[in-house]
Amino acid sequence: xxxxxxxxxxxxxxxxxxxxxxxxxxxxxxxxxxxxxxxxxxxxxxxxxxxxxxxxxxxxxxxxxxxxxxxxxxxxxxxxxxxxxxxxxxxxxxxxxxxxxxxxxxxxxxxxxxxxxxxxxxxxxxxxxxxxxxxxxxxxxxxxxxxxxxxxxxxxxxxxxxxxxxxxxxxxxxxxxxxxxxxxxxxxxxxxxxxxxxxxxxxxxxxxxxxxxxxxxxxxxxxxxxxxxxxxxxxxxxxxxxxxxxxxxxxxxxxxxxxxxxxxxxxxxxxxxxxxxxxxxxxxxxxxxxxxxxxxxxxxxxxxxxxxxxxxxxxxxxxxxxxxxxxxxxxxxxxxxxxxxxxxxxxxxxxxxxxxxxxxxxxxxxxxxxxxxxxxxxxxxxxxxxxxxxxxxxxxxxxxxxxxxxxx
Numbered sequence: 161x162x163x164x165x166x167x168x169x170x171x172x173x174x175x176x177x178x179x180x181x182x183x184x185x186x187x188x189x190x191x192x193x194x195x196x197x198x199x200x201x202x203x204x205x206x207x208x209x210x211x212x213x214x215x216x217x218x219x220x221x222x223x224x225x226x227x228x229x230x231x232x233x234x235x236x237x238x239x240x241x242x243x244x245x246x247x248x249x250x251x252x253x254x255x256x257x258x259x260x261x262x263x264x265x266x267x268x269x270x271x272x273x274x275x276x277x278x279x280x281x282x283x284x285x286x287x288x289x290x291x292x293x294x295x296x297x298x299x300x301x302x303x304x305x306x307x308x309x310x311x312x313x314x315x316x317x318x319x320x321x322x323x324x325x326x327x328x329x330x331x332x333x334x335x336x337x338x339x340x341x342x343x344x345x346x347x348x349x350x351x352x353x354x355x356x357x358x359x360x361x362x363x364x365x366x367x368x369x370x371x372x373x374x375x376x377x378x379x380x381x382x383x384x385x386x387x388x389x390x391x392x393x394x395x396x397x398x399x400x401x402x403x404x405x406x407x408x409x410x411x412x413x414x415x416x417x418x419x420x421x422x423x424x425x426x427x428x429x430x431x432x433x434x435x436x437x438x439x440x441x442x443x444x445x446x447x448x449x450x451x452x453x454x455x456x457x458x459x460x461x462x463x464x465x466x467x468x469x470x471x472x473x474x475x476x477x478x479x480x481x482x483x484x485x486x487x488x489x490x491x492x493x494x495x496x497x498x499x500x501x502x503x504x505x506x507x508x509x510x511x512x513x514x515x516x517x518x519x520x521x522x523x524x525x526x527x528x529x530x531x532x533x534x535x536x537x538x539x540x541x542x543x544x545x546x547x548x549x550x551x552x553x554x555x556x557x558x559x560x561x562x563x564x565x566x567x568x
Contacts, residue, residue, distance in 0.1 A: 192258045192304045194246075197313045199254035203326050205349035206249055210236050212537035214353045214476055216363050216376040217383075217401075221246065237393075239383075240356065241291050241315050244390050244398045256316060258305055260391025260398055264295045286441040289448070290356040292318045320351050333531045336523050339496040340531065347538035352530040357444045357477035359401040364472045365427050365464060381419050382428075386412070404440055407432035427464025434462050452480040467513055475529040483529045484517035491516060493535050497523060 210218040218238035235248045237259075244260035265287040285295050293314055296307040305312070317323065326349060334341045359379075366378040379401075386402035406412075407428055416425035435443055447455045455478055459470035467486070474483035484490070491508050494516040495501050501512070508516070524531040 194255050194257045195309055195312070196250075196253040196255040197316065198252060199249065199320075199322060201249060201251050201349065203322070203349055204249065204254060204320060204351055205347075206234075206236055206247060208347060208537045209320070209349075209351045209353065210238065210247075211372075212350065212533070212540060213372050214533065215240070215355060215359075216366075216372065216379045217359075239390065239398055239400065240319060240359075241293075242390065242400045243312070243315070244393060254316065254320075256312065258312065259393045261306055262388065262390055262400060263306060264291065286445065289441045289444045290358055291315075292354060292356070318354055321354050322351075324351075326351060329527055329530065333524055333534075336525075336531075337497065339493075340524075340535065343535055343538040347534065350534045350537050352481065352533050353476060354479065355477045356401065357447070357473060358404055358441075360477040361431070361459075361462075361465075361469070361473050362401075362407065362428055364469045365424055365431065366421070367472075368424060368427075368464075368469070378419075378421060378424070381416075381421075382407070385415065385419065404432050404435050408436050424464070430463035431465060448478055452482060455480060456483070467510070471517075471529075475533075481527045481529045482521055482525075484520045484532055485529075486513045486516045489539070490532065490536065493532075493539060494519065 207220070211220070215238070217240065218236050221235040221237045235246055237244070237246050239245070242262040242265065243258055246257040246259055248255050264285075288294050293311070296311045298308070299306060300308050330344055330348070334344050362382065363375065363379050366382070367375045370378070383399040383401055384397070386406040387399035390398045390400055392398075410429070412432070413425045413429040416428060421428065439446070443458075447458055450458065452474060456467075456470045456474055459465050459473055460467065469485075471483040471485040474480035475485065486494075486508055488508065491501065491512065497519050498515065501516075520532055521528045
């Protein structure tokens with residue numbers, strides 16, 4: 161089975177590379193204009209959501225040093241869904257600009273004739289597992305982008321889970337516990353991303369015993385060595401996240417060790433090979449249909465995947481929003497809820513892990529993992545010097561909690 165899956169994905173990857181070369185003039189859009197969709201700033205805070213440890217492919221554009229103008233303030237550049245995005249927001253809008261993209265990674269062997277005047281193939285496409293959205297039915301006409309604007313807006317809505325009324329959930333969580341009430345007014349509108357499960361899983365293998373800066377560096381090494389180039393922008397080359405097939409090759413472990421991945425190299429190559437033997441993207445698709453506990457058990461069966469990484473994948477890309485990844489940082493947060501935990505400087509035991517996770521679920525309910533993400537971000541050192549734009553407006557704080565907010 162491993163051989164047949166490997167062969168099929170190799171053929172698909174070869175066809176896709178030929179397709180991208182054929183339409184290489186359509187895969188970059190450095191001159192594309194800013195577009196927008198309605199999104200109240202009270203529903204989304206970009207900085208904490210993008211830079212708070214959920215995804216490792218976003219940067220503050222100002223910090224890249226490529227654009228030091230005032231126009232770059234509040235802009236973030238990153239990659240998801242085979243697209244390089246610039247994002248910023250106003251009080252009422254989420255604004256986006258596409259600076260590079262690749263065609264939808266269609267698994268069909270029938271390529272469209274000409275992007276400008278043809279319809280994209282239809283059918284059950286496993287690429288949807290990673291893209292989170294079916295392949296567009298048509299290409300854009302007379303546009304600098306490959307697809308109609310509605311495609312990109314829907315990608316953003318899914319990625320940021322904009323169908324969820326976050327203000328309503330904050331109001332509920334504030335009433336659940338004073339710890340959240342004290343954090344929410346200081347750190348508002350943190351959203352739980354809905355990510356590509358392939359990128360999510362291998363990124364969090366890189367996260368083991370690591371900090372965000374180094375994790376980001378390792379993830380970029382995976383992309384530059386095993387991904388496909390998307391575009392060059394402001395002197396930087398951007399790549400998509402590699403396929404499972406690319407990471408399963410037997411030579412991957414040795415190369416990753418040369419690149420500084422250490423023991424993680426074995427887990428990355430081993431997990432990729434195991435996933436291919438289980439069906440590749442079809443296995444990931446099946447995970448989305450399982451309940452939380454079953455999906456978590458499947459993930460823990462991969463080499464080097466423990467409870468924390470499995471819960472990260474469940475929470476961040478499989479829609480199991482009750483999953484609670486418990487590390488030493490979350491263990492410290494749990495002392496607000498469970499007395500007598502003590503200080504934890506070593507790995508959390510299995511018993512402690514279950515105790516902490518169950519307590520968060522008991523307090524915050526079916527979206528407990530999202531609530532925990534808010535608390536995690538609010539406690540990150542990089543966000544300690546936050547500005548007033550992160551604050552919860554007074555009119556959104558229940559009267560019963562204003563004393564807690566004011567420290568009385």
